[in-house]
Amino acid sequence: MKHLSALALASITVLPVHAALYTNPADLPSKNYDFIVIGAGTAGSVVASRLSEDPTKKILVIEAGVDDTGNLNVQVPFFAPFAANTAVDWNYTTVPQPGLNGRSIKVPRGFVLGGSSAINYLAWTLGSKDYYNKLASITGDAGWGWPSMQEFFKRVSTLVPPTDNPTITPDQIPHSNGNGPVHVNLPNIDLEPDQRFITTAKALGSSSSPNLKRFNYTTDKNTGNSLGLGYTQVTAGGGTRSTAATSYLRPALQNRKNIDVVINTRVTRLVKNAQEGLVPVFRAVEVAISKGGKKRMFEASKEVVLSAGTIGTPQILLLSGIGPQADLGSKTVVNAPQVGKNVRDHPLLSIFYNVNSNRTYDDALRNSSLRNVDLTEWLTTKEGLFSASPGNLMGLLRLPKTFFTPSRPDPASGPSAPNIELIFVDGFVPSDTNPLPAAGHFMSIICAVVSPTSVGTIKLPSSNTDTFTQPLIDYNVLGTDFDVQAMLQAIADAQTFVEVNITTTKGGKKENEFTKDDYLQSLFGAFASAKTTADKIAFIRAHADTVHHPVGSARMGSIKTGYEDGVVDPRLRVGGVKGLRVVDASVLPIIPEAHTQAVVYTVAERASDLIKQDNGM
DSSP: OHHHHHHHHHTOOOOOOOTTEESOGGGOSOSEEEEEEEOOSHHHHHHHHHHTTSTTSOEEEEOSSBOOTTOHHHHOGGGGGGSTTSTTBOOEEOOOBGGGTTBOOEEOOBOBTTGGGGTSOOBOOOOOHHHHHHHHHHHTOGGGSHHHHHHHHHHHEEEOOOSSOTTSOGGGOOSSOOSOSEEEBOOSSOOTHHHHHHHHHHHHHTOSOHHHHTTOBOSOSOSSOOOEEEEOOBSEETTEEOOHIIIIIHHHHHHOSSEEEEOSOEEEEEEOOEEETTEEEOOEEEEESSTTOOOEEEEEEEEEEEOOHHHHHHHHHHHTTEEOHHHHGGGOSEEOTTTTOSBBOOEEEEEEEEESOSOSTHHHHHOHHHHHHHHHHHHHHSOSGGGSOSOOEEEEEOOOGGGOBTTBOOOSSSTTSOSEEEEEESSOOOOSSSOOOSSOOEEEEEEEESSOOOOBEEEOSOTTOOTTSOOEEEOOTTOSHHHHHHHHHHHHHHHHHHHOOOEEOTTSOEEOTTTGGGOEEEEESGGGGOOSHHHHHHHHHHHOEEOSOOBOTTOBOOGGGTTTTSSBOTTOBBTTOBSEEEOSGGGOSSOOSSOSHHHHHHHHHHHHHHHHHHTTO
16 A cells, blocks of 8 residues: 555646646735635535635635645546555644543545545435435524525535446436536446356345345435445546545636635744634634745635635644643633534544455555556556545445334434445455555455544644644543444344345356355454454454544534534534634534545535625625
8 A cells, every 4th residue: 555655645736837826825925815724525525626616805814735736646537545654734632532442543635726525425315305405494594494595505516427337327327416517437447256246236225124125226326215236326527536626726816816726834823813703803814834834914805714624624723722722721712612522523444355366456555566557558548446525335325223222312414314324345445454465365345433422522632833843632531331233233234235145147146246256265363263242342452543534523503502512503603602614514413424525515515605695695
């Protein structure tokens, strides 16, 4: 994996910078703007682009990270797993996690134009109708409900055809995309497990067994009902990753004169620059390019929009004196007890099977000559292995009804929302605890709990810290029994799906699509020897990670408390201050039972409308 990362980074080229893209805040043409957007990630790029549609308004975007231009780790879909721990990643780690035997785990976040949309695994899942309706119920704002959010879904994405796979066509998924700038497509290439997976899902979906019927095949998990197994929609078009930068920010830079973007620049704090009655006004931003470096101030006449993500947003708020007085003490400007609280992520665990196939991508990971062949094909045609993300197939499932009890209720948003996820990968998915084997061919099944109940925090490491020191990230992974038991069920479901006997041969042999032709061989690795429940729980705690979907650290409050249990109101305005709004995954009060990027794009589209409405635009 390290060799593949090095290969990608070695191919980076430096391209000319557009006139409105600056690398140093000292070079910016003005200190005064109408709007200042902090963070050019998934949400910030959307907001900046939409606000700049008004030519009378001047927009400044401040991004801590680097330019995305020419970076193959960003552009090549297959390189998605290898962008972490490179120059486009914040390279965060958590504090030791008790639920993971005291292990600290890596926290990849995009340190680049486009943010985490530039380094994630490209999966495009909107979430269920029940999720959005629950947002509306919590906040008391029907605008967050499924019916009202339809127009924003359509604004974000456009379905484009795969470059070299005519067997998978866009007419399979008519519901979930509109005419927006983000390109979404179905898998670019056929992989060995694909037809085995689809045939199995179709067969089990017609089973008389309620447990097996959960594995039903679906063509589109983005219709409001998320449940089922099928092809994964991904953010790519023409064989290249589509990001918030390529789809929103760069077109704005190229076509408009009223937007400035500065990279390599960190916000050190938000500054109170006025007082309206008893309410402090935060429309000033202090920045620096290095620890101890010269600080510069920029002011917004309308609003500051904080889009630094679930980790960066609470860090900046806390550094600005907006947070729990119990933690900030004398540095408190606004007592906001919920800043940095309510953090949730999806626990993840992979299991592996030996397979009888030489078509997996394992050899490409091990062999630099093969990688160069694949990379040359991608550079020349944007086709082949590197034009696709590593996994074509995904399942989103409810837990069995028997799983839930009065003492262990269902935490999902509703009956159309899943509890667990299975991702099928045509090769070995390496990790810190499971390095790539020196030989062999594998199928990986990534198991995730998408309705977790564990809650964590983001805090400052000390009262004298700064923006150049990472905050204390505590996801509290597998901190509840529900999450552990749900992961056990996810693993059991993964095994059931590939091992269940669904046909009988003429010779009376029981087999299924995965075992026929001797394709599926045996479990591989430490899980193969985990026989008892205690063994399996020990395996989970020793090897689990997260899907890198943190949310909630600056949550929308609930209407029943007058929004006192949140940081922002339903219009995403920070409580107790004026001039400051938050737009990113941190505002979500509950975690989506989905990969989060599509949700964040959609939230940012609605937020852009709210900002325009509140400012008479």
